[in-house]
Amino acid sequence: xxxxxxxxxxxxxxxxxxxxxACGKPPSHDECDALLDHYVELLVNSDRPGxxxxxxxxLQVQARQKAASDPEFTQCSTRVSRRAYDxxxxxxxxxxxxxxxx
Numbered sequence: 001x002x003x004x005x006x007x008x009x010x011x012x013x014x015x016x017x018x019x020x021x022a023c024g025k026p027p028s029h030d031e032c033d034a035l036l037d038h039y040v041e042l043l044v045n046s047d048r049p050g051x052x053x054x055x056x057x058x059l060q061v062q063a064r065q066k067a068a069s070d071p072e073f074t075q076c077s078t079r080v081s082r083r084a085y086d087x088x089x090x091x092x093x094x095x096x097x098x099x100x101x102x
Contacts, residue, residue: 024082024083025082026079026081027077027085029077031077032080033064033067035088035089036060037063037064038097039097040060040063042091042092044056044059046094080101084100084101087100088101
């Protein structure tokens, strides 16, 4: 779980040039948290079918706690474009979400 969250942070930084060139208001800190929650939900749906809502929430909280101390993730609101954010939030699975952030 944590390796995929770390991968998300790396993908965010790897695509800085694309993000900086896109238009629109960048995502807020709360929207970055929502993006991480969505990513965790997609991973859980794929890797742990049958996970309860309570278990999902616990995993999302854990991911947010880890991300809060990750310098790469804390730059989400300045590095992720509105277009990439909107794409990622509408992604039906983790792979598509990651593609949005490339």
